[in-house]
Amino acid sequence: MTGYFLYAFIYLVAAVIAVPIAKRLGLGSVLGYLIAGLVIGPIFGLVGDETVAIQHFAEFGVVMMLFLVGLELEPRSLWAMKSKLVGLGGLQLGLTTALITVAAMWLNQPFGISLTIGLIFALSSTAIVLQTLQEKGLQKTEGGKSAFSVLLFQDIAVIPMLAFIPLLAIPELINAGTEHGGNASSHDSFNLVEGLAPWASGLVIIGSVAFLTIGAHYLSRPLFKYVAASGLREIFTATALMLIIGIAALMGLVGLSPALGAFLAGVVLANSEFRHELEANIEPFKGLLLGLFFITVGAGINFSVLSENPMLIAGLTIAVMLSKAIVLFVVALIFKIKGTNKWLFTLSLAQAGEFGFVLLSFASQNYVLPNDIISILSLVVAISMFLTPGLFILFDKAIIPRYKSAKSTRSDDEIDEKGTVVIAGIGRFGQIINRLLVANDVKTVVLDIRSEQIDLIRRIGTKAFFGDASKPDILHTAGAHESALLVIAIDDRETAAEMVKYAKHAYPNVKVLARAFDRGHGYRLRQLGADYVVSETYHSALEMGAEALRSLNIHPFHVERQKMAYKNIESQQNDVLYHAWADDASGERIDNNYLKLFIELESLIEKALKADLHDKHSRMRGWTPPPKGYAEKLAPDEKPDETEGH
Known part of the structure; x- marks a missing residue:
């Protein structure tokens, strides 16, 4: 043994x-x-x-x-x-x-x-x-x-x-095998079809x-x-x-x-x-x-x-x-x-x-x-x-x-337009930003390095240019130095960080909005000078959580209050967590102090959500309670529990 x-x-x-x-x-x-x-x-x-x-x-x-x-x-x-x-x-x-x-x-x-x-x-x-x-x-x-x-x-x-x-x-x-006694084990004795x-x-x-x-x-x-x-x-x-x-x-x-x-x-x-x-x-x-x-x-x-x-x-x-x-x-x-x-x-x-x-x-x-x-x-x-x-x-x-490299042999487009906003990356993230800006008559210049994506976007009527926005000359040609905003919506962590660093050095007066993959990446972009950073999953996860609550017949008013409470605590504690992350000299950016603060954040969010759930008198700016008689109009299986406030 x-x-x-x-x-x-x-x-x-x-x-x-x-x-x-x-x-x-x-x-x-x-x-x-x-x-x-x-x-x-x-x-x-x-x-x-x-x-x-x-x-x-x-x-x-x-x-x-x-x-x-x-x-x-x-x-x-x-x-x-x-x-x-x-x-x-x-x-x-x-x-x-x-x-x-x-x-x-x-x-x-x-x-x-x-x-x-x-x-x-x-x-x-x-x-x-x-x-x-x-x-x-x-x-x-x-x-x-x-x-x-x-x-x-x-x-x-x-x-x-x-x-x-x-x-x-x-x-x-x-x-030869027969002379040596044959191969007794040549066949599986448990084979039913033999x-x-x-x-x-x-x-x-x-x-x-x-x-x-x-x-x-x-x-x-x-x-x-x-x-x-x-x-x-x-x-x-x-x-x-x-x-x-x-x-x-x-x-x-x-x-x-x-x-x-x-x-x-x-x-x-x-x-x-x-x-x-x-x-x-x-x-x-x-x-x-x-x-x-x-x-x-x-x-x-x-x-x-x-x-x-x-x-x-x-x-x-x-x-x-x-x-x-x-x-x-x-x-x-x-x-x-x-x-x-x-x-x-x-x-x-x-x-x-x-x-x-x-x-x-x-x-x-x-x-x-x-x-x-x-x-x-x-x-x-x-x-x-x-x-x-x-x-x-x-x-x-x-x-x-x-x-x-064979795909990238396509020569850069000649950028013959200037805009108020330069958008680097026109994937699923950049497209939404561009639609909102264009719908409000804001002139945009869109860049992307993926030729197939550029061709697809053009087929649906959106103007975009093929070019690597991480290259200083391309960014300059696109008019980044004259724009009000630079939106970095690309899906490469390192390239996004390098672009933020370069843009804030070369164009200090241009406001930089950057897409982050997660909290750590967002802190890094903020450290490099990005004016506004948003995690690509934060708002979608919050909306999905809200929809989960609504699907369980939690009152829409309470759902919106819970979302607001979550956002408020996250916003209040974000600076504290960022400074703890930035102060860590180990290079790992997750030391005991940071973990302690992160646990505190989780605790604060939990307390805030529970307090908000039982607070029947809180009000939100821009969001009013449902009209009187709302509950009576719901189907029987859609009515909120009696413990919920109205």
Whole structure:
């Protein structure tokens, strides 16, 4: 038992040290896990042969991940992506298998071995790709959705691969295995379809999938209601784990992919009212198991085999990744995936996947591949997965800036107008400001660096100029030095701060109004000289809170008084908090004094709102109480409670 504790401690220490460092360096958590595994495995030898067993356990994280992915997809959404699923996925799998099979035959490998290698390397890493796409917020892009379609098709394709690969068994390997007593463990003793006729096996599989989908839809809801009624969170967590483990076991019993079964169950439960609770309970387990899986991939790299064949393994890894990238790029062109999405699709899938390990083990058990080839191919799979985060870094650092610079080659517009107000940024924030000013016959000069936004604004009849307002010459040309106001409504924190600083230095007589992201950013803009700063979420959140009160039949008069009380306290305490923030010399701007004052602010707001709620005699300038008889005119369910004042 002590040994297990030590191994668990080693894995956790490696993750705790490596992953935060990798994230801080912009490398992503996946690469951090892989590096952690590399350090505790091949480099220092702190873990050993147990890595393979742990990897099989940790692969359950992939099952959980696909269940969570399924929860985000409704059946209607899955059906809508059928063309991408079959078209993109099928074409990628077919072309990659064919290309790598031909390459293996060119290297003097028999057709059976070559085809098996082609099938193995046609698969990509669901775990690494989906995890990285989610971390970087790319899963909703066209490239991310296309990559997911291909990964899902590959997971489905594993099933026929497992049925087909044994047909490629090599007689010499079978004879050699028989002479050594055979492979007693070559088949899963719990496989229900083993030995059945093909038609019977098909019926069992179809029945299992039907039971999964129907059962998940009709049986899960009463089960979750029963468990939720207990009020015990840990039992709900146990139920969620039971559900996924049961699905994985069922799929394994009939020879299907547990990950695919979990995905289908997730899709069926996507409309369940318990979806968010399931996500919250499973997410921590998924994250830990996936992290453990990535560590085992790094720890499983066999340096002895690598040192014996360094050029061969390096050459094969590069060849596999390049071949897959070429195929993916061609597929992206065929399906008209453009711009950065084309490169995201190409680079994200240009590696072998975790199911490659499964197929290699399966090929060994069924006498399809010799052990010396398997040891080399396992390294190629592991190293290609290890290099995948580097491809995402290449996408971030090289591809995206290149496309941004290409877009910015549009020459600045000639600004031939001057106005009372210069507005930098015409997004959702700047548009509202501009409409109000123009409606009151105030002449504005609008600038934005996004060409597509400028074109859109012009189509709806608003005049705007393409140009970078953060550049002094552009700002001067726009007439900022002659204007009364400069409104900075851009959505870049640092650029906004630099603009405030420059504008107050270059045009001290011009009043600067600036958009802030949050309280801290607002204080910084104020420190740099902005005359008026507003948080982009402050007023909208206040209005949403007010609407929430009105929706609960709180009297509109009380709602307005509560809003006013909130604003008054916030305004009164804002200077105090700002000076506490400005006086902090640590650079963090959140010291104990600031936190103390912030807590006091929260307390003051709470007291003011409660006092206002029970004060029936307060009045507000510009807002009068509702007319007499207001309550009687409301519908019965809309009448305010008798405790409310009128």
